[in-house]
Amino acid sequence: QQLHQRGHEVVVIASEASVYIKGAAFYTLKRYPVPFRREDVEATFTSLGRGVFENVPLLRRVIKTYKKVKEDSALLLSACSHLLHNKELMASLAESSFDAVLTDPFLPCGPIVALYLALPAVFFLHALPCSLDFQGTQCPNPPSYVPRALSLNSDHMTFLQRVKNMLIFLSESFLCNVVYSPYEPLASEVLQKDVTVQELMGSASIWLLKGDFV
Secondary structure (H helix, E strand, O other), X not given: OHHHHOOOOOEEEEEOOOOOOOOXXXXXXXXXXXXXXXXXXXXXXXXXXXXXXXXXXXXXXXXHHHHHHHHHHHHHHHHHHHHHOOHHHHHHHHHOOOOOEEEOOOOOHHHHHHHHOOOOEEEEEOOOHHHHHHHHHOOOOOOOOOOOOOOOOOOOOOHHHHHHHHHHHHHHHHHHHHHHXXXXXXXXXXXXXXXXXXXXXXXXXXXXXXXXXX
């Protein structure tokens, strides 16, 4: 809204199944078709929200998270693929002469679009799973000191908590591979060069992190 008030033209891209993004006077909304319904997305969010508050043992939490991630990631990848293969929409974006792409890099679709359009990317986010934000910004993130998301540890850990933290760290690579590895061939196809997820996450010109730093 502030960008619009300062004379900037803002275009928002969303799928037809988007739950929260609706039209507004201060931006132009462009939608693209996807092979699933809004109800499918709502069910995914509801299930994810319930899972966050479940008090279950760590191993069961990891297994359940893996199953949920595998199911949901296929839906999200489909949405990204349908955007990038929408030739009419992508051509329209390329002809619009934008100045920048603002995106949440939780899914690498926004970074791929920014690279395709040869535009600077501005990432705004709370955090990324599997420490991809640390990898993208090349920040130190030692598991012996930085607690992992599923560990429920503080930054003052006992020896056993550090062991637990390390096990979660090792499992993250497996989970991230399920979610993010399919984006590498997709990005490579669209950009016509080999691209890794870490390169996509490192492509931002500006990171706007909504969190606390120590």
